Amino acid sequence: MKVLTLNFLTCAVKACKTTSASFPLVPKECELVSDTIAPNPTLLTNLLPRVDWPALGSIAVALGFPSLSPLPPTPADLENDTKMMADLHTLLLETQISEGSLVCANCGHEYKVKEGIANFLLPNHLV
Amino acid sequence: MEATSPNTAPPGSTNTIQPPSISQQDGNPSNSSTIQQESSSNPAQYEEQHVHTVYNEIAPHFSSTRYKPWPIVKTFLQSQPPGSLGLDIGCGNGKYLPINPSVFIIASDRSSGLIKFASQHQPHSAIIADTLALPHPRGKFDFAICIAVVHHLSTAKRRRQAVHAILETLSGKGKALIYAWALEQRDSRRGWDEGSEQDVMVPWVMKKAKRDLAEGEKNETTFQRYYHLYRKGEMEENVEAARGVVVEAGYEKDNWWVICSRGKGFEEGKEL
Ligand SMILES: [Zn+2]
Numbered sequence: 001m002k003v004l005t006l007n008f009l010t011c012a013v014k015a016c017k018t019t020s021a022s023f024p025l026v027p028k029e030c031e032l033v034s035d036t037i038a039p040n041p042t043l044l045t046n047l048l049p050r051v052d053w054p055a056l057g058s059i060a061v062a063l064g065f066p067s068l069s070p071l072p073p074t075p076a077d078l079e080n081d082t083k084m085m086a087d088l089h090t091l092l093l094e095t096q097i098s099e100g101s102l103v104c105a106n107c108g109h110e111y112k113v114k115e116g117i118a119n120f121l122l123p124n125h126l127v
Numbered sequence: 128m129e130a131t132s133p134n135t136a137p138p139g140s141t142n143t144i145q146p147p148s149i150s151q152q153d154g155n156p157s158n159s160s161t162i163q164q165e166s167s168s169n170p171a172q173y174e175e176q177h178v179h180t181v182y183n184e185i186a187p188h189f190s191s192t193r194y195k196p197w198p199i200v201k202t203f204l205q206s207q208p209p210g211s212l213g214l215d216i217g218c219g220n221g222k223y224l225p226i227n228p229s230v231f232i233i234a235s236d237r238s239s240g241l242i243k244f245a246s247q248h249q250p251h252s253a254i255i256a257d258t259l260a261l262p263h264p265r266g267k268f269d270f271a272i273c274i275a276v277v278h279h280l281s282t283a284k285r286r287r288q289a290v291h292a293i294l295e296t297l298s299g300k301g302k303a304l305i306y307a308w309a310l311e312q313r314d315s316r317r318g319w320d321e322g323s324e325q326d327v328m329v330p331w332v333m334k335k336a337k338r339d340l341a342e343g344e345k346n347e348t349t350f351q352r353y354y355h356l357y358r359k360g361e362m363e364e365n366v367e368a369a370r371g372v373v374v375e376a377g378y379e380k381d382n383w384w385v386i387c388s389r390g391k392g393f394e395e396g397k398e399l
Pocket of ligand 1: 011012013016022104105106107108109
């Protein structure tokens with residue numbers, strides 16, 4: 001489960017979809033591991049406008065990373081600052097939640113992450 | 128999840144079953160047999176038994192036979208610009224994930240056995256999720272593929288809901304490619320065609336090597352998977368029922384496919 005992925009996930013419960021509280025899911029008791037993934041600056045630069053930056057910031061802090069800048073870097077920032085690009089690549093694509101839970105702040109349901117894979121199948125009473 | 132299989136049996140050995148959805152489709156419950164009522168009263172449970180459990184059992188064997196992507200799917204994925212955000216809904220072992228490493232895809236499947244294979248394809252991501260309860264924000268994604276998945280849903284309503292759920296993830300400009308097994312496949316070894324039963328059980332035969340057998344163990348096990356075979360035009364009907372627009376549609380090697388997007392009257396969260 002990549003940190004980037006969390007930006008595109010919300011609660012699977014239908015009633016939660018329309019509330020702002022269900023996004024982002026809140027990481028709880030998460031263990032992190034680091035993968036080595038080939039950098040792809042074009043992918044990251046083009047994808048960045050799709051990332052909800054405040055949500056990413058709150059996830060980063062919840063996972064124990066330092067606070068992000070208040071505004072996302074611009075394509076020009078990323079092109080000129082290779083360290084900034086490398087740091088973003090590490091945070092978004094290489095940092096993985098290997099074990100832990102993701103919690104919906106609206107309904108409180110916890111989705112387990114095991115061996116790096118989050119499980120969003122709902123128990124019968126929530127379907 | 129996959130449709131065509133080198134291990135499926137020849138025509139004649141395919142078991143025809145009662146469509147579980149008939150009482151909902153024709154509004155005439157008095158026609159339904161006990162089997163129909165059982166499966167239509169809880170289609171999710173029916174699919175759990177006749178689709179998901181089977182895929183978990185056959186996952187490693189199934190995955191070792193899945194490597195060739197269909198041309199339409201390949202072209203669709205390759206046409207997405209770098210940095211596009213996509214979904215692979217019902218990704219199985221993730222055989223489409225290596226096609227375009229310049230986009231970011233979140234792949235999902237109900238089978239924990241298959242998703243382990245899917246999670247190995249970088250830079251993408253894999254999660255366990257149900258097509259009818261996807262954990263994604265609405266209106267966010269540039270593209271989605273849903274290959275050989277909707278034919279495993281056992282009622283017409285659930286198939287329409289699946290198409291609606293896929294469209295719900297898409298942005299206004301987003302496009303989805305949906306692909307399912309066709310009823311009309313007279314040239315395949317299965318020999319189904321127009322007029323054949325659309326709801327069928329298809330065997331998957333898993334063979335074990337002699338040396339791996341315990342004493343007295345049979346060298347093959349047959350699993351039955353449920354399929355709804357799409358007839359010509361049926362997928363377009365699903366898209367229209369979900370208030371989507373068919374952008375392109377066609378037939379490729381025993382399968383019907385559509386590329387669709389949200390239509391003007393599309394409504395998020397709508398019960399179909
Ligand atoms: Zn929730």
